[in-house]
Amino acid sequence: MKLNDAQISEFHDRGYVFLPEVFSADEVGVLTAELEGIFCQDRPENFREKNGKSVRTTFAAHTFNDAFERLGRHPRLVEPVMQLLGGPVYMHQFKINAKAAFDGDVWQWHQDFGTWARDDLMPEPRAMNIAVFLDDVTEFNGPLMFIPGSHKDGKLEAGHDLETTSYPLWTLDKETVARLVDAGGLVAPKGKAGSVLLFHCNLVHCSPANLSPWSRTIVYLSLCHVDNHIRQFKRPEWIAHRDFTAIDVLPDDCLLTLARERLTPA
Ligand code: SIN
Ligand code: MN
Numbered sequence: 398m399k400l401n402d403a404q405i406s407e408f409h410d411r412g413y414v415f416l417p418e419v420f421s422a423d424e425v426g427v428l429t430a431e432l433e434g435i436f437c438q439d440r441p442e443n444f445r446e447k448n449g450k451s452v453r454t455t456f457a458a459h460t461f462n463d464a465f466e467r468l469g470r471h472p473r474l475v476e477p478v479m480q481l482l483g484g485p486v487y488m489h490q491f492k493i494n495a496k497a498a499f500d501g502d503v504w505q506w507h508q509d510f511g512t513w514a515r516d517d518l519m520p521e522p523r524a525m526n527i528a529v530f531l532d533d534v535t536e537f538n539g540p541l542m543f544i545p546g547s548h549k550d551g552k553l554e555a556g557h558d559l560e561t562t563s564y565p566l567w568t569l570d571k572e573t574v575a576r577l578v579d580a581g582g583l584v585a586p587k588g589k590a591g592s593v594l595l596f597h598c599n600l601v602h603c604s605p606a607n608l609s610p611w612s613r614t615i616v617y618l619s620l621c622h623v624d625n626h627i628r629q630f631k632r633p634e635w636i637a638h639r640d641f642t643a644i645d646v647l648p649d650d651c652l653l654t655l656a657r658e659r660l661t662p663a
Contacts (some may be wrong), residue, residue, distance in 0.1 A: 398473040398649075399480055408481060412548035413586070413596035419473050420529060420591035424652040429531050429590075431464045432614065436495065442635050447563045451497035454564065457635040458616075459491045467655055469618060472646040474527045477595060478620045482523055485643035487626065489513065489524055490619035490636065493531075496539045501607035503539075503561070505568040508547075509619065510598035511555045512567045517637045518629035522552070524621035528594045531614040534587050539607035541594065541615075544574070546581040548597035569601060577601055620644070 400414065408414045436443065436452040442461075444454045459469035468474070469491055479486055495501065509526060513519040534540050555567040586594055596602070598619075607613055621627075626641040648654070 400477050411545040412600035415586040416593040417588050418591045419593040425590045427652045427656050451500040452495045455493040467651045470647045475646050482622045485623045486620040487641045489621040493616050496607045496613035498610045498612045503606050504604045506574045506603040507568050508599050517627035519627045522598050523625040524598050526617050528615050528617045530592045537609040538611045538613035539604050540585040541604045542585045544577045544581045544601045547577045547601035548599040
């Protein structure tokens with residue numbers, strides 16, 4: 398899948414592009430059918446909220462689950478990023494953010510490149526997220542909030558927040574966020590399950606807690622140009638990957654063929 402010229406200029410101008418319903422309900426179903434079986438596992442990749450129960454993030458599910466492995470090589474996700482980054486990409490990080498009903502905690506104001514540069518020594522902001530909604534995202538269940546255009550300010554000063562949530566993050570101070578919002582405003586892209594959100598790694602974003610009875614599961618592929626691979630291996634391999642092999646994309650119907658293979662007796 399390729400972005401058109403209008404989408405490319407929107408990305409450069411605003412720092413993100415929202416693509417409604419890129420994946421069908423059947424394709425989303427192939428992925429959501431796996432979630433319970435992943436979240437109930439006792440493994441380090443399942444990072445829990447402060448309550449110690451609900452999964453906050455599952456890292457690297459593409460390395461241990463067939464359906465997510467296919468999503469990590471899906472042409473509708475990988476090709477637009479290759480197009481914007483101008484070449485082959487590898488998977489820097491892969492995460493399923495559950496943002497569980499009632500229990501899903503905040504993600505503080507941050508830039509992803511802030512963490513990738515400081516913790517992993519990623520040289521340049523030649524990487525980005527492409528996210529897939531596995532639930533409908535509404536104003537109630539903790540949507541992402543973006544400051545349009547904030548990616549143009551480059552990597553901003555940040556502090557390492559080890560306390561607010563269970564997950565350490567390089568976060569921005571209130572004055573910086575207020576200044577950027579004053580200039581760019583705020584948006585919270587919402588839409589049906591299967592929608593895709595692509596955003597620049599310097600775009601300033603956060604998400605509020607989910608106090609609603611509806612979960613807000615979003616999968617993030619953080620893709621990096623192969624020449625721009627990380628130089629420091631401080632974080633576990635399943636958080637910041639060390640395999641810099643270019644992703645080889647699968648056929649467009651790879652999720653549906655997996656569903657069919659499962660129905661066909663061996
Ligand atoms: C993130 O910014 O890395 C996650 C935010 C979210 O899933 O709400
Ligand atoms: Mn982020």
